[in-house]
Amino acid sequence: MSRRRLRSxxxxxxxxxxxxxxxxxxxxxxxxxxxxPITREVLPNxxxxxxxxxxxxxxxxxxxxxxxxxxxxxxxxxxxxxxGFGCSGSGGG
Numbered sequence: 056m057s058r059r060r061l062r063s064x065x066x067x068x069x070x071x072x073x074x075x076x077x078x079x080x081x082x083x084x085x086x087x088x089x090x091x092p093i094t095r096e097v098l099p100n101x102x103x104x105x106x107x108x109x110x111x112x113x114x115x116x117x118x119x120x121x122x123x124x125x126x127x128x129x130x131x132x133x134x135x136x137x138x139g140f141g142c143s144g145s146g147g148g
Contacts, residue, residue, distance in 0.1 A: 085135045088125055090115040095124045 089103035089112040090096060097120060102112035117135035118128025129135050 085116045085128075085132065086118075087114045087116050087132070088120065089113070090125050092130065095126070097123055097125060 089098045089100045091098055091111065092113045095115070098112040103110060103114050113130055114132075115125050115130055116128050116132045118125050
């Protein structure tokens with residue numbers, strides 16, 4: 056009988072973990088990287104910060120980095136807003 060209880064407890068705890076992950080993903084921000092808008096090469100964050108100086112970078116949201124360049128995301132943050140279970144939002148871009 057104790058084995059049966061252990062299994063049901065594991066299922067309940069596992070289900071709670073999935074639910075917690077879904078809830079926290081609703082409010083999460085997409086990844087962002089500072090990149091050159093033409094070459095899409097990753098730049099240091101200070102190249103995107105508005106400190107009154109010259110900025111040569113733009114934030115790129117989502118996607119992945121390979122070989123120092125980004126792809127699969129968007130310069131438009133709204134295009135890659137993350138959504139989870141029960142969240143209103145669209146993915147991709």
